[in-house]
Amino acid sequence: MNFQTYDLQNWLMQLDRRLYAALIGLIIGIIGGGIGLLLAVAGPVVTLGAIVGILGGLYILTDIRIALYGIIALLFLVPFGTLPFRIGLTPTLLDVAIGAFLLVYLFQWMTGKRRMLQLTPVHVFITLYVMWLIFAFVLGMQYGMPNATRLRQFAGTLLSISLAFVLVDILRDPKMLRRLVLVVMAFIGIQALLGIFLWLLPDTTAESLLVRLSRLGYPQGGVIRYVEANPALGERAIGTWVDPNAFGSILAVSAALIAPQIFARKPVLKYRWLTVGVFLTVAAALFLTSSRASFLALGVGLSVIAVARYRRFIPLLLLGASLLLLLPQTQNYVDRIFQAFRGEDLATQMRIGEWTDSLELISRYPLTGIGFTGTPNRNLYTDVANMYLIMANQIGLTGVLLFLLAMGGIFIYGWRAWAIAKYDDNLDAIHLGYHVALLTALVNAVADLYYFRLDFQASITWFWLTVALALASSNLIHQKKQALS
DSSP, X not given: OHHHHHHHHHHHHHHHHHHHHHHHHXXXXXXXXXXXXXXXXXOHHHHHHHHHHHHHHHHHXXXXXXXXXXXXXXXXXXXXXXXXXXXXXXXXXXXHHHHHHHHHHHHHHHTTSOOSOOOOTTHHHHHHXXXXXXXXXXXXXXXXXXXXXXXXXXXXHHHHHHHHHHHHHHOOOHHHHHHHHHHHHHHHHHHHHHHHHHHHSOHHHHHHHHGGGGGGTOOSSOOOEEGGGOGGGOEEOOTTSSSHHHHHHHHHHHHHHHGGGGXXXXXXXXXXXXXXXXXXXXXXXXXHHTOHHHHHHHHHHXXXXXXXXXXXXXXXXXXXXXXXXXXXXXXXXXXXXXXXHHTOXXXXXXXXXXXXXXXXXXXXXXXXOOOSSOOSSTTXXXXXXXXXXXXXXXXXXXXXXXXXXXXXXXXXXXXHHHHHHTTOTTTHHHHHHHHHHHHHHHHHTTSOOTTTOTTOHHHHHHHHHHHHHHHHHHHHXXXXXXXXX
16 A cells, blocks of 8 residues: 555656646746747847847846836936837837836735835825825816827826835835935936937937937937027937936936035945036036026026035035136037026927917916816917926816925925934935925926826836935934934
């Protein structure tokens, strides 16, 4: 009987090995067949990208920090990149990265690695703002039903805003917050160098390089941008951001985040000269975008840093302003800034016209706006080069008020934390940098709309990522205060 039992067990083990080998062989065959089919249909470049993307995605699922770094990398380097194939619709690479990040976060809750949700009082206002966005989107359907692209964009916006909740729960360690500054510096530095490099190349060469990104959903031509669309007035740096003003805004906010590191007592980079080099590279790329609103917004941010903490910035600001006013190479730029204030150039006149039309629309639909999917008649339009006006157009003055309450709450919460942070070498520079970066974005938004316009998801994601980092730094400081009391 024992021999029979042993033989049966041995046979079952051999059967298990055979089934296991057959299963492995089947999986290998499916993978090989899929790769072969993709090679035949899409070509080697797309196939290689798909393989790398799948392997990277599997790695991301093992570590939530890597998932977050992946979001930042895609946001800065290929902000408008999409999957090279359709799955009913075409999600952006950023959609996929944020989805993977949130999936890892949910897995941590499901497996018991996370048990207590950590939020701040400001999240009440952000929640009300999100609820109003959804209400305005549904209400606006009376003027037009959304297509698949608009639904994806709106869902992507909600996912971006969710980062303000998730990151505050995750970022409970000063080392992680400091490391994120380093990650931002690395990727925005690469993008700034790329923008400068493309700007220096002959236009035809730069265009031929950029149109190669068309496989990832980028434009297939007409990529290079000029001041007032006139080649005689000079080229504008765009990097891989397509639009020079959107590129300028991301550079300005990043520069404001990096700036406190220059004089920090404990900078995130050991070599201070390298911090200065990254900052100057980002600032140079910003100058080449000819984005006056972003340039002036950075000036406001640097002034706040100088007044609030680092008085040594004041001589540098004065020197920079003097060079800007006196150098022959900057005279055209300075002249365009003064033209903007006087309302003389074409771009500013177009903005003034848009603002006037926007105020007319707001007067008709003051409380709720007209939503995101259509307009009551063909003579109305919602896009206007001012984030607060496009908000009022689409979600009404009620939505704008809820947004401003949330932003005000962030700065009040941050100001209370600053009383402690300024004495902590690990937190003072990053806390100030995150909040000044947010302030720079809000100032920049007076003359640009990209932090709210649905088809600029990367800008929206960067804005709410900045919100999340400001809140996380403040929350960490308040938690330390409670632990000490």
